[in-house]
Amino acid sequence: MTIYALSSGPGLAGISVIRVSGPDTKKVILKLTNKELPKPRVASKRKINKIKDNKLIDEGILIWFPGPRSYTGEDMAEFHVHGSKAVVEAIHASLSIIDGCRLAEPGEFTKIAFQNGKINLLKAESISDLISSETEIQRQQAVKIMSGKSADKFNLLRERLLKVLSNIEAKIDFPEDDLPINILKNINSETKNIKIEIEKILNDQKVGERIREGFKIAIVGPTNAGKSSLLNYLSRRNIAIVSEIAGTTRDVIETHLNLDGFPVVVSDTAGIRESKDEIERKGIKLALDRAESADLNLIVIEPKSVDFAEFLSNFEPKKSILVINKIDLGFDHLNNEIEKYESVQISIKQEKNLDKLINIIKKNLKNKFISNEDIYITRQRHRTNLEKCVEHLTNFEKKSSIEDFDKAAEDLRLATRALGMIVGNVDVEEILGSIFSDFCIGK
DSSP: OEEEEEOSOSSSEEEEEEEEESTTHHHHHHHHHSSOOOOBTOOEEEEEEOTTTOOEEEEEEEEEEOTTSSSSSSOEEEEEEEEOHHHHHHHHHHHHTSTTEEEOOTTHHHHHHHHTTSSOHHHHHHHHHHHHOOSHHHHHHHHHHHTTHHHHHHHHHHHHHHHHHHHHHHHHHOTTSOOOHHHHHHHHHHHHHHHHHHHHHHOSTTHHHHHHHOEEEEEEOSTTSSHHHHHHHHHTSOOSOOOSSTTOOOSOEEEEEEETTEEEEEEEOOOOSOOOOHHHHHHHHHHHHHHHHOSEEEEEEOTTOGGGHHHHTTSOGGGEEEEEOOGGGOOSOOOHHHHTSOEEEOBTTTTBSHHHHHHHHHHHHHHHHOOSSOOOOOSHHHHHHHHHHHHHHHHHHTOOSGGGHHHHHHHHHHHHHHHHHHHTOSOOHHHHHHHHTTSOTTO
16 A cells, blocks of 8 residues: 655645655656656655646645655655645645555654564654654754664563573583583573663663653642643743632643753643532642652741641642742731741742742753763653563563473573563564654654
8 A cells, every 4th residue: 555645734834745656656747747656765856746737736846755765664755835725735646546645644754664663662662752852852862762772782681582492492402511600690680680681771760751741830729829820930821811710720721932952841730628519629639649659849838827737748849849829919927837837938929939930940940951971761661671681681580490481481482572572672563553653644
């Protein structure tokens, strides 16, 4: 099957790129241009016509990539035309009537590239991350993964495990032959060293996932403390409704921000108080759940929030900032219980000390995002498979005697498979759908 799709962004633009890939790509070129194939990988000017009546659609640039020297590994072509919705739709309409052609599914071009051995799964994911990147730190991380350093690391660990496994399988195949003492010692030391390396990779404070998904900040506190006003100030637009009526916010309101190059997801939550309203109680539960899963909590209160001290004790000090709002109203002293906590005193209404609060948030971000070690994990999928690998290696270490070689070999096979799942060196059809469905159509 030959697939096609708009690979550039939708909407008005100077140029739109329509990509075609598959065995009938040559036929597509001949039918749309009524001319011979251009030279491979050379931009050639061509008139693009409707197939039904041969009327001119547009004049643009055609690039012909014969397989396997193409992005997908198949015959592929790119039509660079004027960025008009009408032009793109007319070309798509002509392509749709060619036998064996259909519109591509999300990520299908990259999926075909993976299946044809042009890229591994980590590079496929990094392409998606690069396209989706909104901040400089996200772009840098995606480019690093694309360079292949992570894939090289996981492939090397896998090859080392395969070498150990080959020695164990040799003993299984030839039980009458004793393995040399040095090989037996190497089996134990090598698997132990690999396990230590993987545990070190896992102990990364989830920096890679934070960069890719965004640092999660939850704004929590009692009703009418100014939580929604703070969200609006940080985002520089009116996202949340601000009202003097208590309980206005009942659901979690979320926005993605770029804070000095750091990706941030800020959530405004329902005011926490005793409530008989069932919907509000559900909102309060959502607020507490969001606070628990957040990387940083901004606990916004008023100077007179005397009943909130007990609530503060439930939050981890290392991931919480106490924000005392409405200092413009004036107050003699804070509640004794609240005074025990370090706080930032602000006035959102008069924009007092908000720069101080933002600087504290930025400092917290830098501490969370900066790592002295190389980042290898950017998705939960990677982490899960590494954890499985460690689990199987732990089971391997528990084998008490030389007679356990059969069971030990299975542990190593499973550990090796877990590593292979990350890069795609095993049958991974069951995970391809979930990975490539996140891509845009045309990629």
